Amino acid sequence: MSPLRRRVALLALAGLLLALPPAMQALGAGYYVSTAGKIVVFAIAATSLNLVLGYGGMVSFGHAAFFGLGAYATGVLVSEGVFNAGMHLLATVALTAFAALVIGAISLRTRGVYFIMITLAFGQMLFYVANSIKGYGGDEGLNIRARSLLGFGLDLKDAPTFYYVALAVLAATLLGLNAFVGSRFGRAIVAIRDDDLRAEALGFATYRMRLAVFVAAGAIAGIAGALSVNQQGYVSPNLLHWTQSGTLMVMVILGGVASLWGGVLGATVLVVLQEALSAYTTHWEFWTGWVLLAVVLFARHGLAGWLAGLAVKKR
Amino acid sequence: MSAAASTPEPLLDVQQLSKRFGGVVASAGVDLRVHAGEVHALIGPNGAGKTTLVAQLAGQVRPDRGRIVFAGHDITHLSPHERARRGLARSFQITRLFRSFDVAGNVALALQAAGSFASPGMTADELLAEIGLADRAGAGIAALSHGEQRALEVGLAIASRPRLVMLDEPMAGMGHDESRRMEALIQRLRARTTVLLIEHDVDAVFRLADRVSVLVSGQIICSGAPDAVRRNSGVIEAYLGEE
DSSP states (O other): OOHHHHHHHHHHHHHHHHHHHHHHHHTTOTTHHHHHHHHHHHHHHHHHHHIIIIISOOOOSOTHHHHHHHHHHHHHHHHTTOOBHHHHHHHHHHHHHHHHHHHHHHHTTSOHHHHHHHHHHHHHHHHHHHHHOGGGTGGGOEEOSSOOBOSTTOOTTSHHHHHHHHHHHHHHHHHHHHHHHHSHHHHHHHHHHHOHHHHHHTTOOHHHHHHHHHHHHHHHHHHHHHHHHHHHSEEOGGGGSHHHHHHHHHHHHHHOTTOTTHHHHHHHHHHHHHHHHHTTOSOHHHHHHHHHHHHHHHOTTHHHHHHHHHHHHHO | OHHHHHOSSOSEEEEEEEEEETTEEEEEEEEEEEOTTOEEEEEOOTTSSHHHHHHHHHTSSOOSEEEEEETTEEOTTOOHHHHHHTTEEEOOSSOOOOTTSBHHHHHHHHHHHHHTTSOOOOOHHHHHHHTTOGGGTTOBGGGSOHHHHHHHHHHHHHTTOOSEEEEESTTTTOOHHHHHHHHHHHHHHTTTSEEEEEOSOHHHHHHHOSEEEEEETTEEEEEEOHHHHHHOHHHHHHTGGGO
16 A cells, blocks of 8 residues: 555544544444444554564463453552543553563563463463452452543543543554664564574573563553453453453454554454453354454455455555 | 694684494594694595584583683673673585575574674675675575575675684585586685695695694594695595595
């Protein structure tokens, strides 16, 4: 796509997304505004995983732990009577970045399958920790009555308001990822993914650079988690479970590994499939599996790659 | 270069380097001195431990015992990127290039890595011209011939203008013309850096090298001027004789 067409397409998309809540309400489908909000939250989390997995080549199987940890950080503060959104953001980022720093510092000493297994193990450890904290709901999870207080009269309990706030965070995430990919640091990270031995032999401090990306992605997933607890009014230990990490991974693979829009596309398709199919069958995961299979077999670079291919053909 | 041999302080001083993998001894007390400004060839039969030695010198493999002194500093426990920053570079026997990038992208990455520790001694264009890939800047890695990939492999290693560059079989798998071009490149390198050359092509080695060390079963059995090494009976028996 030419830069001009690209800009027009982006503006059209932005207009569409901004018009979504009033359009849905006008059509009497106001309920789906919260579904749209859920998609946006998962899109942020999946995009953060795409940063580590796609661009960084680090196949983290414990990414949901940061998502869940972020949800708990904000949830616990609310239940303790701290409502300021700025405080929530600060605490969420500090906690998830610190957790990612510790987990990454140890996990990144390993390679390949060992890295997958050790991140999985750390994720499960945090899952069991969340289960065992009786003061904050234990295995039943934590309900919160209030929400993060943003000021300006914004109420996150209101579905359209939440949707717009989450959309702004997603936009910031995508802009950040886009800038990162085009930067010298971003190119070095992709080079390290291609061949870390060669990159280090050239003088790149590969371990530290990877760790920085791992921490940044953990913090972004944490922010997505903080949004999630605000939407649901509830945080469950299951948010940290490895199956949740698997769901995020499916979103990334479905949407397009190492593609800017991969996480967004994957989250959209998976959540829509889930909502649409679960209305007809309890075995929606079975049918979702077929879709994933088709994408992996016929669209090697995910939906983003497939769409890019269509755009090229049309021209 | 007999003057180099009398220099008291070698640029690279390897002392009693030992490494074993289970029951396999890769290095059995390697002593090796490389002097500034020389092309020093390391030859030896397959399985002698040449590549493992290079990996220990560059930091990818940790030795069990012994010391590596580079430019007067003990670098035995430094990580690979710290050694690169001190001016010790290497190329790989099996080509390792960044496949998500084109030729210019690979060169830019090598210069970027070098830029964080070395003064920019070379522009991308100069480096591409040096390795003979000036007209291939936009080509993807997969589109390169084997010889071009090997040239780029060496090009990445010399981008930082290292004080010592270790070339691990740069001519492996090359045709005659490609080998000649690589030989000419190494001749040009001689003017500005020290080269430790691991190479199987013995004719090329004796044309290029100021000094030759012979590694057999993880030990240096002979080290000296090419003619002396060529005449050494132990070397003939262990290695050259089989040619």
